[in-house]
Amino acid sequence: MTKHFAFTILPLLYFVGLSQSYTHASTHEIALSFFEPLPAVMQGAEQDSAVLIELGKKLYFETALSINHSQSCNSCHNLNNGAAGVDHLPVSIGALASIGDRNAPTTWNAGLHVAQFWDGRVKTLTQQAKLPIFNAKEMAMTSESQVIERLYNQGYLAAFKRAFSKQLLPINIENIAHALAAFQRTLISKDRFDDYLTGDKGAINQSEKEGLRVFIEKGCVACHNGALLGGQLFMKMGIVHPYPNKKDKGKAQVTGNPADNYFFKVPSLRNILNTAPYFHDGAASTIEQAIEDTAWHQLGIKLNTQEVKAIKAFFNTLNNQKVAFPEQR
Template sequence: MRKSALLALLLVSGVYSKDGSDKDLLEKARQFFSPLPKSFPSEENPITPEKVKLGRLLFFERRLSVNDMISCATCHAVEYYYASPAPKQMGALKLQPRHAPTVLNSAGQFVQHWIGNRKDVEDQALQSLTGPPALGNPSRESAEEKLKSIPAYVELFKKAFPKDKEPITAENIAKAIGAFERTLVTPSRFDEFLKGNTKALTEEEKKGLKTFIEVGCVSCHNGTLVGGTMYQKFGIYEPYWKYTKSESIDEGRYAVTKKEEDKYVFKVPPLRNVAMTPPYFPDGSVTSLEEAVWIMGKVQLGKDLSKQQVRYIVAFLKSLTGRLPEEARKPPILPP
């Protein structure tokens, strides 16, 4: 067989890559990424089966809201990979100021919310009890009293927090929901690749991974979650709204810190399951993943990515779509 014909055969079969071996790509990828753990543990809130069982119920519990209409799952819906399909979701009393991202794998982030005003998933759950764009209760005590009136929850809280004299507290509500969210881990074929199975990704996905690294996406989107590890200005090279056509301009962390340098700064979102969780960006202004990738090239990297580069990157991003844990695939039956 001629050398050129053999090379063509090896390229088609995936045994050989003219852009470098799979082993080289794997070693390069391991410099930036690592596989997902089985859960995201917390010293302050140890995960127990009893907490997780209770937290799963509370996550879907509409009676936890002021009007019995809203639950965590309203904005983080199972059928949308625990995210919202709306640019901005309506809470119990008020429209949310930003797009509700997925809570899958979110416990692994360094902070919660687009502007980092929640330190962890427990803090996020606790603040949601009284937040008008969330559950909207007039006080934490009112949420506690509702659950105390439901016999099944009284027993479930006793089992989840056996050492507490009064188990049903706002803090324990948050701990239970947090424990559940800490188990929402979705491993994908990319994790198999990182563990050494270079056949886990297609050739196009490997080209996408290579492109993702080479053009500079990896400078912000790295780590276990492919993001969620830092803050960054949205619009380094050009104003983001020039391309997103946003109806209003969000000043990001400036709302928290009031520091000029924090204008338009947001938490870098994780890209796990990104293909399943449109729309994109803090205001949910873009519905197409391809368009979102191209916009990021323009405003974050100062590059006009080609259609081929965008196609490759999107192929790689789709390999980050993971498997939902069995207990997270459908809503539970709630206590009467």
């Protein structure tokens, strides 16, 4: 057994064994050993002023940040009318009609993840915010000076001066990224599962509790645990049975290390029923397919129809009840 393989498989064995040891514990007790509620505030948000957040919100919807004024951040990470922060495409289509490489993850709770992007190429929301603007397959802007000129022409100078009052030249890519990150730090979802974890045992119904037990007992909690039910580690896609997509090598494309082949950040399951399609390549069009494929490729088991249905029932408790803009209701 190689060291890298051992690092991958041992956590799975630990969690599967642990989950099977709770035969006589209550479902609520078991849940508290694997999960925790989402925090009320993201780290770093204590420094975000109201004017900075408002600027970031405006920039999130600003099409002038794309080469042909056709796209904004919201184009691939839609938040309008209670949307889930995704575009529901297998992979996104850029401003110049270029097909993207990976499925667009939701911006809800993104700042709580261990890193950004499927391959974890950057750590923070601020670092992440810069990259799509200049990515040829996304917003396709060609230079920082072009971005600055666009925002000046769109009348942003006053808003940047309010947000960055001590700077003589406040419109720059660093400040754009800081503002976008500040707005995204407000995107913390709210759901019934957190109500359950914090003591309201009636917040989820009996079938959802049964689904939670199946989710734990089958070993899904090996990767999908903590506050996000994911988002905190990288795992090989196809641990037990190889995943069909061999073109995208995941984290290895960042590190250059073959040991990282097919490693991707484990997605969060918060609001999962509303973020189809699934996986880094968007290959699973339905949640049922995603549950079945994950069990097979990651755990080496075949779930029956009733088990898939039960897990999906549990996922209902993770539906986001918050909207980014309550005034739209």
